[in-house]
Amino acid sequence: MPGKRKVSSSIQIANESAELASGTQPHAKKPLRFRMRDWAPYLFISPFFILFLVFGVFPLVFSIYVSFHQWDPTAGLGGMKWIGLDNYIYLITKDDWFHKSLYNTSWIAIASGLPQHLVALPLAFFLQTAFGRWRNTFVGIYFLPFITSTVAISLVFTALFSREFGAINSLLHLGSQLPLLGGLFPAENIDWAQPQYSKTMISFVVWWRYVGFNTVLYLSAMQTIPKDLYEAAIMDGATRWQQFWHITLPMLKPMIYFAVTLTIIGNLQLFEEPFVLTAASAGDGRMSGSGGIDQAGKTAAMHVFTTAFGESDFGTASAVAWLLFILIGLVTWANNRFFGRRD
Amino acid sequence: MSALRYERAPVSTFAAYFTVGAGALLMLVPFYFMFIFATHSDREIQAVPPPLLPGSYLMANLGILLERVPHFWQNIGWSVYIALATTLLNLFFCSLAGYAFAMYEFRFKEKLFAIVMATLLLPAFINMIPTVLIMGWLGWFNEPRALYVPAACGALGVFMMRQYIGSAIPRELVDAARIDGCGEFGIFLRIIVPLIGPALGTLGLVTFITSWNNFMGPLVVMNDMAHFTVPLALRSMQGTGQTPWGAICAGSAISVLPLLLMFVLASRRLIDGLTAGAVKS
Numbered sequence: 001m002p003g004k005r006k007v008s009s010s011i012q013i014a015n016e017s018a019e020l021a022s023g024t025q026p027h028a029k030k031p032l033r034f035r036m037r038d039w040a041p042y043l044f045i046s047p048f049f050i051l052f053l054v055f056g057v058f059p060l061v062f063s064i065y066v067s068f069h070q071w072d073p074t075a076g077l078g079g080m081k082w083i084g085l086d087n088y089i090y091l092i093t094k095d096d097w098f099h100k101s102l103y104n105t106s107w108i109a110i111a112s113g114l115p116q117h118l119v120a121l122p123l124a125f126f127l128q129t130a131f132g133r134w135r136n137t138f139v140g141i142y143f144l145p146f147i148t149s150t151v152a153i154s155l156v157f158t159a160l161f162s163r164e165f166g167a168i169n170s171l172l173h174l175g176s177q178l179p180l181l182g183g184l185f186p187a188e189n190i191d192w193a194q195p196q197y198s199k200t201m202i203s204f205v206v207w208w209r210y211v212g213f214n215t216v217l218y219l220s221a222m223q224t225i226p227k228d229l230y231e232a233a234i235m236d237g238a239t240r241w242q243q244f245w246h247i248t249l250p251m252l253k254p255m256i257y258f259a260v261t262l263t264i265i266g267n268l269q270l271f272e273e274p275f276v277l278t279a280a281s282a283g284d285g286r287m288s289g290s291g292g293i294d295q296a297g298k299t300a301a302m303h304v305f306t307t308a309f310g311e312s313d314f315g316t317a318s319a320v321a322w323l324l325f326i327l328i329g330l331v332t333w334a335n336n337r338f339f340g341r342r343d
Numbered sequence: 344m345s346a347l348r349y350e351r352a353p354v355s356t357f358a359a360y361f362t363v364g365a366g367a368l369l370m371l372v373p374f375y376f377m378f379i380f381a382t383h384s385d386r387e388i389q390a391v392p393p394p395l396l397p398g399s400y401l402m403a404n405l406g407i408l409l410e411r412v413p414h415f416w417q418n419i420g421w422s423v424y425i426a427l428a429t430t431l432l433n434l435f436f437c438s439l440a441g442y443a444f445a446m447y448e449f450r451f452k453e454k455l456f457a458i459v460m461a462t463l464l465l466p467a468f469i470n471m472i473p474t475v476l477i478m479g480w481l482g483w484f485n486e487p488r489a490l491y492v493p494a495a496c497g498a499l500g501v502f503m504m505r506q507y508i509g510s511a512i513p514r515e516l517v518d519a520a521r522i523d524g525c526g527e528f529g530i531f532l533r534i535i536v537p538l539i540g541p542a543l544g545t546l547g548l549v550t551f552i553t554s555w556n557n558f559m560g561p562l563v564v565m566n567d568m569a570h571f572t573v574p575l576a577l578r579s580m581q582g583t584g585q586t587p588w589g590a591i592c593a594g595s596a597i598s599v600l601p602l603l604l605m606f607v608l609a610s611r612r613l614i615d616g617l618t619a620g621a622v623k624s
Contacts, residue, residue, distance in 0.1 A: 037447075040527035044443035045455065047436040048496040052462060055493040059473030060465075066472065073476070123366065126359040140610040141367045144374070147602055147613060149556040151574035152595035155581065156377045159588050165389040167376060212370065216614055220622045262621060269466045272558045279581050301468040308472050309563070321469045328466065 067318035074312060087319035098320060100295060101303040102327075107199050108274070108299065109267035112206035116214050116263060117256070123211075124218035125244050139219065142212030150209070154276035157205050161277075163191040193278075195296030202274045202297050209273070210266070214259050221255035222248065257339055264335060268328045271301040300324045377599065380592035388588045400589060407590040411580050414569045415594065418576040421487060422598075425572065426554040428491040433550045434543055436496035441504025442535050446517055456505075462498045463620060467559055478564050485570040490560050497553075500546050503619050507542035508535060545616040548605055552613070555602065573598045 067087055069080040091098050123142070127135050145153065160167045175185035192201045229247050238246070249256075278292030290306060291298020298306075301324065308317035380388050383398040409415055443449075444456050474493070483489035512535060520530045536543075561572045568579065577594050580587060606613055615622075 036527050037521070038449070041443035041447035041449045041452075044531070045440040045501075048440050048459060048498070048501055049455070051493060051496050052458075055474065055477065056462060056465065056470070059470045059477065062476070063469065063473045073479075119366070123363065126363050130356050130359040131363070136611065138363055138367055139614065140606070141370050143610070143614050143617075144603075144606065145370055146617065147552055147556075147606055148374075148599050149558075149574055149577075149595075149602070151556075151558050151578050152377075152598045153373060155577060155591050155595055156373050156380075158581075158586075159380060159388070159592065160373060160376060162389075165391055165393060167372075167393050170392050208370070208373070213618065216618050217621055220618065258621065265464065265466070269468055271468060275558075276578060276581070279578070301466075304468050304471060305563075308475075314472055314476075318472055321472065325466060325469050 063318040063321060066314055067322050069315045071315045072312045073314050080315075083315070087316045088323065091316065091319055091323060095316075097295060097298070098300070098303055101291070101298045101300045104199060104274075104291070104295075104297065105268060105270065105299045105301075108203050108206065108270060108297075109264070111199065111203035112210075113260075113263045113267050115207050116211050117260060119207075119211050120214035120218055120259075121249070121252070121256070122244070124215045124222060125248055127215070127219055128222045129240060139212075139216060142215050144212065145209045146213045150272040151276050153209070154205060154273050157201075158277060161192040161201050163189050163193070166192070168192075193292055195292070195294040198278060198292050198297040202270075202277050205273050205277060206267070206270065210263070214263070217255060217259045218252060221252050225251045257335075260339070261332060261335055264331055265328060268324070268331065269301050270299045271305070274299050275302055275305075300327075374599070374603075377592050377596050380589060381596045382593075383589055385585075385588050388592075401593065404587075404589040404593040407587050408580075408594050411587060411590060412568070412571075412576045412594070414571065415576055417569060418571045418573050419597070421570060422555055422573040425487045425490050426551045428487065429494050429554040430547050430550045432491060432495035433497055433500045434547055437500030437546060438504045438508075438536065438539060438543065439531060440496065440501045441506075442508050442531050444501065444505040445509035446512070446514060446535075459498045459501050463502075471559065471563055475563050483564065485565055485567045487570075489564040490554070490557070490572075494554065494560075497550065499620050500550065503546055503616065504539070504542060506619070507539060511542075512538055541612075544609075545612045545619075548609060548613055549616040552602055552605070555598075 066080075068082060068084055070083045070086070071080045073079075127138060131138060161169075163169065169189045172185050172190065173187075176182050176187045178185070190197055192198060225248065229251070230243055233243050233247055274291065274297045278290070278297035290310075291302055300320065304317050304321045304324070307313050307320055311317075376393070379394055379397060381404055382401045383394050384400045384403065387394050387398060387400070412418065440459075444452065444459075478484055478489045481489075516534060517530055520534050525533065556574065557572070558574045558578075561575050565571055565575060568576075571579065573594075577591065577598060580591050580594070
């Protein structure tokens with residue numbers, strides 16, 4: 001912001017002339033001398049920007065360049081062959097596995113993302129209103145999945161989702177024995193590795209991992225809602241449900257928009273959970289990351305990985321990465337366009 | 344903070360307690376099974392219903408674990424080493440950069456800070472392929488520095504430190520030190536660092552955990568089993584032949600235990616740190 005800078009430098013000039021008069025000014029430096037103070041901040045922030053240039057900007061630019069080539073990296077840099085947009089055209093028009101991975105990604109993104117917020121909002125409200133002393137303990141419990149290693153917990157879930165002995169099937173089986181509601185539960189053990197179920201399994205684990213994170217976001221936004229709003233509502237005899245619906249939700253709108261944006265960005269790049277959860281079921285000797293039987297649990301980020309390291313096709317893989325990046329950008333933009341703050 | 348009296352509604356309060364309690368149980372159950380399974384043989388784990396109380400098979404599972412992953416202790420060593428190195432580098436570089444953004448006026452400051460924040464939005468997968476190439480050129484495959492150097496100054500850390508320093512340290516203090524003839528770096532080291540202990544603690548915990556849990560990074564640069572980090576080592580037990588469930592759960596429990604410990608000791612700080620970027624911006 002140049003305008004702001006001008007203001008601050010004119011303040012400085014004013015300060016320095018004031019300092020001549022009073023002698024109490026802290027900025028006691030002659031304006032013309034080379035000052036350590038002027039370049040120190042650049043020095044102090046330089047590690048971030050050097051690392052960002054080397055391991056951020058350069059890779060980004062280079063991967064655009066690679067995406068216009070046919071390239072098996074084992075052939076060395078000389079083996080790169082310029083093919084223009086062919087990788088992109090192939091991916092968009094022909095690569096059925098890529099299309100499937102996009103479908104899987106969207107499926108899992110919605111099936112895990114939507115319930116995250118539908119649960120986190122009322123949960124945060126309950127924690128805020130009905131819990132006093134125990135609130136922090138419960139917040140901690142809900143947050144716990146977020147800090148634990150994705151790999152470790154996905155491995156444990158693989159055991160819990162096992163067809164023959166998994167605790168989840170045992171639970172469902174118990175449910176099917178219930179007198180009235182039994183019909184709602186499957187009587188047979190579900191093979192969660194099968195294509196029609198694996199996305200459900202992945203979505204559940206993703207939901208489990210992030211619901212607490214969103215709850216914490218909403219809870220902290222609720223702390224900033226002015227209390228007199230509730231006091232006035234209670235005076236008018238509003239029930240707790242009415243308070244939630246007419247005060248909490250509208251006041252949380254900016255945070256809801258923000259948290260949903262985070263979920264969209266995060267869910268479209270899901271990698272670790274599906275990678276580990278579907279590895280055991282690949283079964284056909286191929287490398288892990290294939291997404292299980294029929295690649296039903298393969299996300300687009302996994303497609304980047306398998307195209308690059310399974311098929312040694314760095315050109316196409318870079319194009320996948322960029323298409324996915326563009327897609328994430330577009331969805332985020334659309335979300336902002338339609339649901340962003342306008343009032 | 345919650346002194347406000349909400350409307351008394353016993354039924355809905357009970358419903359709230361019940362829902363929140365049931366949900367909390369759902370969050371904890373996988374951890375419970377992880378620890379229980381770690382102490383049972385695969386045959387016991389595969390019984391229906393599954394075992395619900397601790398068994399006596401823990402040592403045997405550790406034996407299987409070391410048989411399947413011969414370098415497991417070494418893998419833990421690498422994980423600790425990489426996480427500590429990443430943490431120390433971040434503590435230094437992030438607080439230094441955060442100090443500059445909080446306490447100095449300089450040209451392009453706002454724009455440069457916006458770039459820092461924008462890097463948070465870059466997805467990890469987009470750099471996966473070029474990172475492999477860079478590490479190949481540098482000859483850093485299977486080297487811990489391939490993981491801690493690129494991560495040595497995280498954007499979230501810079502942001503956290505800027506917020507904390509900006510709000511906790513009065514500028515007059517810095518100006519006074521400068522008048523007394525303290526150099527710019529000296530101010531940082533002698534005035535700022537001693538005053539930002541709490542923020543450094545939070546940043547340290549968050550960085551350590553992020554590095555400890557990192558999977559995609561080591562997945563593409565560590566391909567020698569002796570140089571695996573813990574998540575890679577655990578995953579390598581998957582898929583080949585009979586899955587050793589007990590050993591997998593024992594290994595997972597070992598990898599999660601330090602995190603649980605940190606969480607119990609400093610949950611508030613961890614939650615604040617891990618949601619800092621989202622809550623405060």
